[in-house]
Amino acid sequence: MHRSLPLLIIIIFLTNQFSSNQAQTKSAKPVNVFDVQQNADTIFIRPVVTFERGEFKFPYSTAQGETARRRFVDKYFAPGKSYILIFGGGNAGFLKIKQGYWQDGAYAYGELNEDEPGRIHGQLHALATDYDTTARGSAWRRSPTQPERMAAIEVAKAAYLEHNVSAKALEALEVNNLTAIDIDGDNKAELVGSFKVPQLDHDKISKDKPPHFLFLIAEGEGEHYKAARVNYQFNPKQTEYPLGSEMLCDNVDIDGDGINEIVSAFTGPAFKDFYLVYQRKAGKWNQVFSSAGMQ
Ligand SMILES: [Ca+2]
Numbered sequence: 001m002h003r004s005l006p007l008l009i010i011i012i013f014l015t016n017q018f019s020s021n022q023a024q025t026k027s028a029k030p031v032n033v034f035d036v037q038q039n040a041d042t043i044f045i046r047p048v049v050t051f052e053r054g055e056f057k058f059p060y061s062t063a064q065g066e067t068a069r070r071r072f073v074d075k076y077f078a079p080g081k082s083y084i085l086i087f088g089g090g091n092a093g094f095l096k097i098k099q100g101y102w103q104d105g106a107y108a109y110g111e112l113n114e115d116e117p118g119r120i121h122g123q124l125h126a127l128a129t130d131y132d133t134t135a136r137g138s139a140w141r142r143s144p145t146q147p148e149r150m151a152a153i154e155v156a157k158a159a160y161l162e163h164n165v166s167a168k169a170l171e172a173l174e175v176n177n178l179t180a181i182d183i184d185g186d187n188k189a190e191l192v193g194s195f196k197v198p199q200l201d202h203d204k205i206s207k208d209k210p211p212h213f214l215f216l217i218a219e220g221e222g223e224h225y226k227a228a229r230v231n232y233q234f235n236p237k238q239t240e241y242p243l244g245s246e247m248l249c250d251n252v253d254i255d256g257d258g259i260n261e262i263v264s265a266f267t268g269p270a271f272k273d274f275y276l277v278y279q280r281k282a283g284k285w286n287q288v289f290s291s292a293g294m295q
């Protein structure tokens with residue numbers, strides 16, 4: 001008994017060492033997520049978020065001028081570098097960097113060649129990443145069915161009423177974007193929507209005044225949906241339209257827990273777009289990242 005005890009301790013020690021090394025190796029490699037936008041035949045990508053050692057953070061430091069941004073572009077947007085295009089939460093092929101730019105005072109971005117042009121055509125945003133997502137479950141992205149659409153609009157109207165937007169104004173509600181996705185692979189659609197309600201001026205729609213924006217994540221099934229996360233934005237003194245508009249980029253499992261995070265693009269001040277990441281943990285949706293003011 002006594003003689004085998006040190007051996008047992010050594011085995012336990014080695015096993016612990018091995019598993020902690022495994023965990024470190026897995027978490028030490030940063031995961032980069034990029035926003036993809038298409039303009040005619042050119043695709044542009046911009047850094048959204050880096051996930052490293054359990055943290056969501058901005059991909060480069062903005063504390064000391066443009067050096068970090070330049071280094072980021074040199075490394076990640078070098079000509080010929082390729083990324084996995086994420087569309088509908090899954091692997092949708094590859095994008096190859098044609099050229100990177102860092103001189104622009106606000107953004108780092110790359111101009112891309114696509115193997116199959118037009119894959120995201122007509123969509124506002126998609127995502128790209130530098131890690132293989134094929135092992136992280138599949139999901140889909142589609143237009144909502146008519147019952148889903150009606151349900152999402154009802155949920156949006158209820159959220160607007162809570163923010164004291166009048167029923168009269170709600171008659172002019174516009175759906176800017178509504179997408180059905182499945183973030184957890186249970187084949188039930190999560191609905192992600194962007195809505196706009198104009199201000200009324202003496203009961204008439206005012207096109208000159210800033211509208212009420214709403215970004216909504218709704219959960220449910222068929223025609224029964226409830227609000228899971230709401231971001232209401234109203235900036236009555238804004239001069240730069242459309243400040244406050246928030247749109248779905250796509251969904252992808254960034255932290256590898258099997259449930260996809262939702263990435264949205266937000267129209268910020270002075271047209272400096274920024275990104276938010278929403279994560280569902282224990283049935284609750286949290287905003288786990290914002291790049292507001294970081295670019
Ligand atoms: Ca689902």
Ligand SMILES: [Ca+2]
Pocket residue numbers: 252253254255256257258259260261
């Ligand atoms: Ca996740």
